[in-house]
Amino acid sequence: MASLLEIQDLHVDVDGKPILKGVNLRVEKGEIHALMGPNGSGKSTLSNVLMGHPKYTVTKGRILYNGEDITAEKTHLRARRGIFLAFQYPMAIPGVTVANFLRTSLKAVRGDEGAVKTFRKTLREKMALLEMPETFATRYVNDGFSGGEKKRLETLQMALLEPTLAVLDETDSGLDIDALRIVSTGINKIAGPNTGILVITHYQRILSYVKPHFVHVLMSGQIVHSGGAEMAQELEKKGYDWLKEEEKAVAA
Numbered sequence: 001m002a003s004l005l006e007i008q009d010l011h012v013d014v015d016g017k018p019i020l021k022g023v024n025l026r027v028e029k030g031e032i033h034a035l036m037g038p039n040g041s042g043k044s045t046l047s048n049v050l051m052g053h054p055k056y057t058v059t060k061g062r063i064l065y066n067g068e069d070i071t072a073e074k075t076h077l078r079a080r081r082g083i084f085l086a087f088q089y090p091m092a093i094p095g096v097t098v099a100n101f102l103r104t105s106l107k108a109v110r111g112d113e114g115a116v117k118t119f120r121k122t123l124r125e126k127m128a129l130l131e132m133p134e135t136f137a138t139r140y141v142n143d144g145f146s147g148g149e150k151k152r153l154e155t156l157q158m159a160l161l162e163p164t165l166a167v168l169d170e171t172d173s174g175l176d177i178d179a180l181r182i183v184s185t186g187i188n189k190i191a192g193p194n195t196g197i198l199v200i201t202h203y204q205r206i207l208s209y210v211k212p213h214f215v216h217v218l219m220s221g222q223i224v225h226s227g228g229a230e231m232a233q234e235l236e237k238k239g240y241d242w243l244k245e246e247e248k249a250v251a252a
């Protein structure tokens with residue numbers, strides 16, 4: 001059986017600058033992976049490339065999804081396959097309400113948004129799960145939202161779309177302690193035997209709620225270390241410098 005996601009020797013340029021320099025990663029159904037690494041190491045680049053952002057150029061390597069090569073596939077088709085990205089910096093869309101935005105995204109992904117009544121009911125249920133006040137639905141997307149509210153909206157969208165691969169780019173950043181628990185509940189609801197999850201984070205905190213099977217460290221555009229859940233605690237204690245030293249020793 002093909003892996004849910006297989007990234008093979010992926011090299012990516014942004015505006016002519018090489019950012020990813022040979023990333024290999026395999027995510028099987030049912031697995032939760034955490035991706036950590038210093039600022040600027042290429043984590044968001046990887047997540048954007050997985051979603052097919054046109055700004056990023058794949059110069060070598062490929063991305064397979066359920067065994068099919070999606071390296072050159074358009075974003076909306078990837079979304080239809082069930083790939084979802086929660087952005088590190090969600091954008092505001094003034095003039096578009098949360099409810100309309102979510103209904104439109106559901107239609108774009110499923111091809112059919114279903115009956116309004118059913119949608120409203122599901123939205124209410126998911127909002128209750130994420131402990132979001134109903135007034136949220138009538139506000140404009142991310143317009144004037146606090147940092148934590150933006151992250152909750154990303155989680156709400158994920159909960160509605162029920163992706164088969166969820167890439168969460170620092171969804172925990174800026175969340176207060178209660179919001180972190182609530183957002184983690186949303187992520188754990190999505191997790192299951194048919195779903196792969198890639199949690200990009202700087203902190204061990206979220207990983208005590210969303211338990212990863214594997215933790216990877218991305219440095220200078222390459223995964224330099226992979227381990228189990230205990231890696232996150234180790235990194236929290238030791239930082240990344242020791243891995244830099246190891247990397248130098250290997251290169252020498």
Ligand SMILES: Nc1ncnc2c1ncn2[C@@H]1O[C@H](COP(=O)(O)OP(=O)(O)OP(=O)(O)O)[C@@H](O)[C@H]1O
Nearest residue numbers: 014015017019038039040041042043044045046088
């Ligand atoms: N248009 C661009 N031109 C040049 N360099 C760029 C461009 N866009 C991104 N980069 C660089 O690519 C590198 C990787 O950025 P990326 O956002 O993927 O890092 P990250 O690991 O997500 O960092 P963080 O932890 O801060 O979110 C950075 O050094 C960034 O400055």
Ligand SMILES: [Mg+2]
Nearest residue numbers: 043044045088
């Ligand atoms: Mg980033």
